[in-house]
Amino acid sequence: MSEPTTAGEQGGLSRRRVLGWLGAGTAGALAGGAAGGLIGRATADDATGTVPAAHGAVPFTGAHQAGIVTPAQDRLHFVAFDVVTDDREELVEVLKAWTEAARRMTAGRDAGPEGAVAGSPHAPPDDTGEAIDLPPSELTLTIGFGPTLFTSADGVDRFGLAARRPAHLSELPPFPGDQLDPATSGGDLCIQACANDPQVAVHAVRNLVRLGAGVVSVRWSQLGFGRTSSTTADQVTPRNLFGFKDGTNNLKAEDPSGLDRFVWVDPADSGGDWLAGGSYLVTRRIRMLIEPWDTSSLREQEQTIGRAKGSGAPLGQRGEFDAVDFTARVDGGFAVPETSHVFLAHPTNAGTAILRRGYSFVDGSDGLGRLDAGMFFIAFQRDPETGFVQVQRNLRADALNEYIRHTSSAVFACPPGVRDDGDWWGRALFAG
DSSP: OOOOOOHHHHHHHHHHHHHHHHTTHHHHHHHHHHIIIIISOOOSOTTTSOOOGGGSOOOSOSSSOTTSSSOOOSEEEEEEEEEOOOOHHHHHHHHHHHHHHHHHHHTTOOSSSSTTTSSOTTSOOSSOOTTTTOOOTTOEEEEEEOHHHHSOTTSOOTTSOGGGOOTTOOOOOOOTTOOOOGGGSOOSEEEEEEESSHHHHHHHHHHHHHHTBTTEEEEEEEEEEEESOOSSTTSOOOBOTTSSBOOTTOOOTTOHHHHHHHTSOOTTSTTHHHHTTOEEEEEEEEEEOHHHHHTSOHHHHHHHHTBOTTTOOBTTOSSTTSOOOTTOEETTEESSOTTSHHHHHSHHHHSOOOEEOOEEEEEEEOSSSOEEEEEEEEEEESOTTTTHHHHHHHTTTOGGGGGEEEEEEEEEEEOOOOOSTTOOTTHHHHHO
16 A cells, blocks of 8 residues: 655645646647547537527626626535645645636636546546536636635634735624534635536536645535526526525616625725625525425415415515515405515515525435435625625524524635636735
């Protein structure tokens, strides 16, 4: 048996590998274009030369990161990382390598310039290969930085970033009923991969993990399917695992004033010098108690949610998008109960709004014959305190709490978009 590799040796090996990968230069990129187009990833239908919209590419560069107001895709692979080095330059090198790989993969190309099969047969490929022949599938990759990247849990400023930590980036406060598992909460970094093909999303995360070996390690991850919100006006409102339409009143890409007010960090905000145009990301793994829910009556379910299960209309109304009337009464009581989820979470009563982008999950069973299923809740907001935290505090009396348990929690600061070919994830933060 070979001797185990020490953490220091792993970090050195990773650094050399990343430096070599980045050093491929123009010639490597040119070769990668041929490999990616001919024997790597397929980017067009052979017969028509076009790619259906759901399988096309989403632009990687822009004022904001893709994967926030981008039309919500069907699949998710979310991963949180711990940074296992104290070397700032090693971390920067990984962020640069990740950016270049993300730029390639979101365009439907291999993660590296040589691809999965065109490199030396005596060296590991710079792409893992499971996405060969698959189109881009609207893959988006979104990065976020957790509070512990700026100051570790024991108060150490490992990377000289403590002074640049935005005031709004702090761990979420405890909420009544939380059953959080620390092992599947938090993280120094996160990557959200969304696509219309699960293999494309998994491929993207797998290759970023590979590129970060020895510098970052996976802390926890979550697969998701069946989006539970709509982020554009032309998307049909989806249903969650309780069978109800979810996210009817979500913020939409077509509402720029709403996004500026509730989602995008302003230059005048704390941390706005490097975070302006970015957003704060809150994730919560919410287990849904499927079996008790399935034995409750239709009336109880609708009274719990505050909407009709079939149409999605607010109780007392006829259409899904009818305005919620909190004064309407039926049989002597409010049509929308004061303890219903809609009543308490609606922007009128919560006093704020968030951009939801969650997914359903089914992670087998819990060993007692019950499904370990629910929603991986994702929300983007300008300030977590006046966004998710304010809404969650308003939900203390929510009747839905009887049927759900929050088991994982995290918060991240997502920087603005990559502007051009010379830009990279986190450049403004680390250059300051």
